[in-house]
Amino acid sequence: xxxxxxxxxxxxxxxxxxxxxxxxxxxxxxxxxxxxxxxxxxxxxxxxxxxxxxxxxxxxxxxxxxxxxxxxxxxxxxxxxxxxxxxxxxxxxxxxxxxxxxxxxxxxxxxxxxxxxxxxxxxxxxxxxxxxxxxxxxxxxxxxxxxxxxxxxxxxxxxxxxxxxxxxxxxxxxxxxxxxxxxxxxxxxxxxxxxxxxxxxxxxxxxxxxxxxxxxxxxxxxxxxxxxxxxxxxxxxxxxxxxxxxxxxxxxxxxxxxxxxxxxxxxxxxxxxxxxxxxxxxxxxxxx
Amino acid sequence: xxxxxxxxxxxxxxxxxxxxxxxxxxxxxxxxxxxxxxxxxxxxxxxxxxxxxxxxxxxxxxxxxxxxxxxxxxxxxxxxxxxxxxxxxxxxxxxxxxxxxxxxxxxxxxxxxxxxxxxxxxxxxxxxxxxxxxxxxxxxxxxxxxxxxxxxxxxxxxxxxxxxxxxxxxxxxxxxxxxxxxxxxxxxxxxxxxxxxxxxxxxxxxxxxxxxxxxxxxxxxxxxxxxxxxxxxxxxxxxxxxxxxxxxxxxxxxxxxxxxxxxxxxxxxxxxxxxxxxxxxxxxxxxxxxxxxxxxxxxxxxxxxxxxxxxxxxxxxxxxxxxxxxxxxxxxxxxxxxxxxxxxxxxx
Amino acid sequence: xxxxxxxxxxxxxxxxxxxxxxxxxxxxxxxxxxxxxxxxxxxxxxxxxxxxxxxxxxxxxxxxxxxxxxxxxxxxxxxxxxxxxxxxxxxxxxxxxxxxxxxxxxxxxxxxxxxxxxxxxxxxxxxxxxxxxxxxxxxxxxxxxxxxxxxxxxxxxxxxxxxxxxxxxxxxxxxxxxxxxxxxxxxxxxxxxxxxxxxxxxxxxxxxxxxxxxxxxxxxxxxxxxxxxxxxxxxxxxxxxxxxxxxxxxxxxxxxxxxxxxxxxxxxxxxxxxxxxxxxxxxxxxxxxxxxxxxxxxxxxxxxxxxxxxxxxxxxxxxxxxxxxxxxxxxxxxxxxxxxxxxxx
Numbered sequence: 001x002x003x004x005x006x007x008x009x010x011x012x013x014x015x016x017x018x019x020x021x022x023x024x025x026x027x028x029x030x031x032x033x034x035x036x037x038x039x040x041x042x043x044x045x046x047x048x049x050x051x052x053x054x055x056x057x058x059x060x061x062x063x064x065x066x067x068x069x070x071x072x073x074x075x076x077x078x079x080x081x082x083x084x085x086x087x088x089x090x091x092x093x094x095x096x097x098x099x100x101x102x103x104x105x106x107x108x109x110x111x112x113x114x115x116x117x118x119x120x121x122x123x124x125x126x127x128x129x130x131x132x133x134x135x136x137x138x139x140x141x142x143x144x145x146x147x148x149x150x151x152x153x154x155x156x157x158x159x160x161x162x163x164x165x166x167x168x169x170x171x172x173x174x175x176x177x178x179x180x181x182x183x184x185x186x187x188x189x190x191x192x193x194x195x196x197x198x199x200x201x202x203x204x205x206x207x208x209x210x211x212x213x214x215x216x217x218x219x220x221x222x223x224x225x226x227x228x229x230x231x232x233x234x235x236x237x238x239x240x241x242x243x244x245x246x247x248x249x250x251x252x253x254x255x256x257x258x259x260x261x262x263x264x265x266x267x268x269x270x271x272x273x274x275x276x277x278x279x280x281x282x283x284x285x286x287x288x
Numbered sequence: 289x290x291x292x293x294x295x296x297x298x299x300x301x302x303x304x305x306x307x308x309x310x311x312x313x314x315x316x317x318x319x320x321x322x323x324x325x326x327x328x329x330x331x332x333x334x335x336x337x338x339x340x341x342x343x344x345x346x347x348x349x350x351x352x353x354x355x356x357x358x359x360x361x362x363x364x365x366x367x368x369x370x371x372x373x374x375x376x377x378x379x380x381x382x383x384x385x386x387x388x389x390x391x392x393x394x395x396x397x398x399x400x401x402x403x404x405x406x407x408x409x410x411x412x413x414x415x416x417x418x419x420x421x422x423x424x425x426x427x428x429x430x431x432x433x434x435x436x437x438x439x440x441x442x443x444x445x446x447x448x449x450x451x452x453x454x455x456x457x458x459x460x461x462x463x464x465x466x467x468x469x470x471x472x473x474x475x476x477x478x479x480x481x482x483x484x485x486x487x488x489x490x491x492x493x494x495x496x497x498x499x500x501x502x503x504x505x506x507x508x509x510x511x512x513x514x515x516x517x518x519x520x521x522x523x524x525x526x527x528x529x530x531x532x533x534x535x536x537x538x539x540x541x542x543x544x545x546x547x548x549x550x551x552x553x554x555x556x557x558x559x560x561x562x563x564x565x566x567x568x569x570x571x572x573x574x575x576x577x578x579x580x581x582x583x584x585x586x587x588x589x590x591x592x593x594x595x596x597x598x599x600x601x602x603x604x605x606x607x608x609x610x611x612x613x614x615x616x617x618x619x620x621x622x623x624x625x626x627x628x629x630x631x632x633x634x635x636x
Numbered sequence: 637x638x639x640x641x642x643x644x645x646x647x648x649x650x651x652x653x654x655x656x657x658x659x660x661x662x663x664x665x666x667x668x669x670x671x672x673x674x675x676x677x678x679x680x681x682x683x684x685x686x687x688x689x690x691x692x693x694x695x696x697x698x699x700x701x702x703x704x705x706x707x708x709x710x711x712x713x714x715x716x717x718x719x720x721x722x723x724x725x726x727x728x729x730x731x732x733x734x735x736x737x738x739x740x741x742x743x744x745x746x747x748x749x750x751x752x753x754x755x756x757x758x759x760x761x762x763x764x765x766x767x768x769x770x771x772x773x774x775x776x777x778x779x780x781x782x783x784x785x786x787x788x789x790x791x792x793x794x795x796x797x798x799x800x801x802x803x804x805x806x807x808x809x810x811x812x813x814x815x816x817x818x819x820x821x822x823x824x825x826x827x828x829x830x831x832x833x834x835x836x837x838x839x840x841x842x843x844x845x846x847x848x849x850x851x852x853x854x855x856x857x858x859x860x861x862x863x864x865x866x867x868x869x870x871x872x873x874x875x876x877x878x879x880x881x882x883x884x885x886x887x888x889x890x891x892x893x894x895x896x897x898x899x900x901x902x903x904x905x906x907x908x909x910x911x912x913x914x915x916x917x918x919x920x921x922x923x924x925x926x927x928x929x930x931x932x933x934x935x936x937x938x939x940x941x942x943x944x945x946x947x948x949x950x951x952x953x954x955x956x957x958x959x960x961x962x963x964x965x966x967x968x969x970x971x972x973x974x975x976x977x978x979x980x981x
Contacts, residue, residue: 191370471694544912
């Protein structure tokens with residue numbers, strides 16, 4: 001299809017430009033490197049690690065780092081590095097699923113509110129109400145209400161970061177709606193769905209995507225926080241938040257457990273935020 | 289005149305400026321009692337200063353805004369909606385930088401309406417695009433380019449090609465040349481007239497520039513604060529304007545002849561807010577001739593001849609003959625030389 | 637100002653020993669991602685005290701760059717070169733930023749197309765004028781306030797004392813432009829640069845503002861550099877006209893001479909493309925093509941790709957600005973046009 005081809009062309013053009021900007025920006029380079037390393041750790045790690053993440057070995061409890069166990073072992077004598085690999089994979093997956101859900105729902109709400117001014121008030125008041133809860137609290141109560149489980153966890157994470165995405169999407173969509181070409185599409189008789197996809201979304205997606213990147217950091221943090229508070233996936237599933245929580249009981253004997261898990265969370269969230277900021281700066285510069 | 293293509297009767301448009309649930313209503317009346325007709329193949333110009341409602345009227349005609357009150361007839365019938373209206377009426381907007389979807393190539397932009405209305409198939413679309421590009425004087429290669437790579441004039445040509453793609457009977461040109469460079473304005477104005485001559489399309493030409501309107505329109509409607517104050521054939525209206533506002537507009541337009549300016553009919557003050565309209569005649573606060581009657585009675589748009597005017601004093605004011613200064617002889621011959629050389633170049 | 641200065645640098649030097657503003661070979665280059673971009677190319681200008689010079693050009697002609705260069709307001713990416721650039725005999729290329737700041741406001745001053753962007757939106761009009769006064773003059777606030785209201789009154793703003801209390805957004809475009817003019821002229825500068833000051837205004841308001849600028853300039857003896865794209869406005873305002881195209885000066889002439897006998901094809905085209913110069917119902921005379929991309933300027937004469945007379949040397953040699961008749965200069969190989977081309981066709 002003609003329009004699909006052109007979309008990728010445009011995307012390729014701006015990707016090339018973004019890459020050139022990124023190279024000129026050392027923070028961006030560091031963020032990308034760290035993030036790639038964590039991703040490799042979480043995705044390739046489980047395939048090459050010789051240890052099983054679930055098999056307990058009580059004789060090996062809380063061993064400090066050694067040649068056999070690079071990061072030591074946890075309270076059940078499992079290899080901590082392997083636990084972290086699986087844990088990071090789970091947490092990243094949760095964050096990704098949550099943010100995807102939030103982007104789909106929030107993006108749709110934002111676009112609809114901007115496109116149909118009748119819906120603007122009701123939709124945005126709803127979003128305001130959701131936005132007025134701190135997202136951790138919101139996620140907590142949802143997770144508590146719906147009980148543990150993968151679906152409810154993703155829903156809790158998604159719904160708590162959705163309002164922000166909805167607001168940003170509405171803002172981006174409103175500025176596109178103010179452009180003459182929306183009326184230009186209307187006047188040739190385009191149906192609303194074409195206007196919303198080919199005209200509205202195609203021109204509003206960039207800031208939404210940038211914000212979603214930033215929100216991914218929040219989603220990961222929220223997933224870990226829920227896990228830490230015992231509202232995440234139930235043990236023995238490896239998850240960074242619950243690993244950090246487990247280690248808390250032995251903080252004075254074996255600080256490495258909590259420390260390593262927390263450090264890994266940090267290594268995910270920080271570069272994601274740096275990346276989001278840099279993307280936003282790049283977008284701002286292009287706009288000016 | 290045969291049956292008009294487009295007829296507007298008693299069009300009124302109100303905007304509610306109140307925001308939020310609890311705000312009380314603040315009604316802005318942008319248009320009030322507009323009666324107007326556009327004939328087949330005719331160019332009707334709407335002129336007036338900012339806030340007179342000319343663009344609002346254009347958007348109502350194009351179906352982008354609903355009228356609060358009033359009847360629109362197209363070919364003697366109610367105009368269609370959505371896709372049906374798109375086959376009848378198209379609009380070319382002012383801002384050549386904002387009027388084209390930046391994510392679509394010129395070819396896609398022009399093919400889109402043709403495909404949507406079944407006037408071309410995927411297979412015939414490229415040929416149709418090429419034909420329309422030729423019609424608006426753009427090379428075929430432009431089809432692969434994106435709007436940001438084009439100049440303002442080229443974009444406006446693309447917008448015109450896109451408008452022509454549905455074979456409309458009427459094109460609303462809403463300040464379609466105002467944002468362009470002077471030297472390009474003439475190109476686009478010529479193009480619109482050329483297309484009209486070829487296809488018989490009617491033009492509703494909305495502009496604040498009087499000299500261009502004088503040049504290209506058959507009839508002119510002068511608007512002030514949501515009303516038509518004078519309407520008639522361009523030749524009559526520009527030679528002997530009757531409404532004091534039309535006179536002031538014509539005399540305020542700078543002429544390209546040094547020393548021609550001084551004795552102009554200067555208007556004092558500025559257009560009043562449409563939220564606080566004056567009683568009686570809306571123009572009376574700036575009118576040098578206003579009487580007590582003008583403050584009390586709103587003059588209707590009337591007239592026996594071809595020109596209709598909304599002024600109590602239209603018959604009693606002395607006739608105002610517009611004398612356009614002639615360009616100097618040497619300038620005229622330089623322009624003639626230029627025109628001949630340009631024509632020879634185009635022919636070659 | 638009925639006295640017409642004798643235009644060219646040489647003759648001006650003889651008849652008027654002290655022109656207000658002299659620019660010779662003024663060139664402005666911007667550093668951009670895609671390499672240097674020459675916005676102004678060796679422009680020569682002189683302006684006598686009290687004179688109104690209109691600079692005409694379309695988008696990309698460099699007319700706004702010219703005004704900013706003269707005001708010392710170009711961004712850091714711009715490089716200014718000139719054989720000579722003086723204001724009242726002072727070298728503007730060698731002046732310190734501090735001295736330039738002192739000069740702006742008192743010696744030269746500027747008004748813009750969109751007065752809303754030149755005024756501080758969160759401060760009252762009167763306060764802004766008071767501040768402008770006290771920036772250069774050490775007088776008490778109360779005195780400055782009286783002066784500010786007088787200045788507003790002089791621009792024909794009704795109820796100036798009340799308008800002084802208004803914020804910019806509470807005034808109409810025409811009123812804002814009047815306020816900006818009041819502020820610009822409060823120190824009676826010798827030079828007022830007006831950059832498209834009426835383009836955003838309605839035609840009846842434009843007429844008022846043009847009258848105001850003309851009257852005030854005459855009253856205070858201020859010279860005006862009037863930048864516009866509208867030949868009608870030029871005819872109304874200018875003593876002398878300079879036509880810019882693609883960064884180069886293509887013609888300069890006293891206003892009367894320019895409108896009676898233009899000697900550059902671009903000027904002819906600009907005048908010919910005005911609706912007033914075309915018979916009703918006939919196609920208008922357009923200038924073919926568009927303004928060239930400043931990064932890929934055509935060789936020879938910058939106008940040659942659009943010029944119906946272009947031939948031979950036009951395609952290869954840059955035409956120098958030369959005198960066609962006293963006071964009138966044209967940068968065209970074919971000038972004087974009618975004498976050179978009239979017989980050929």
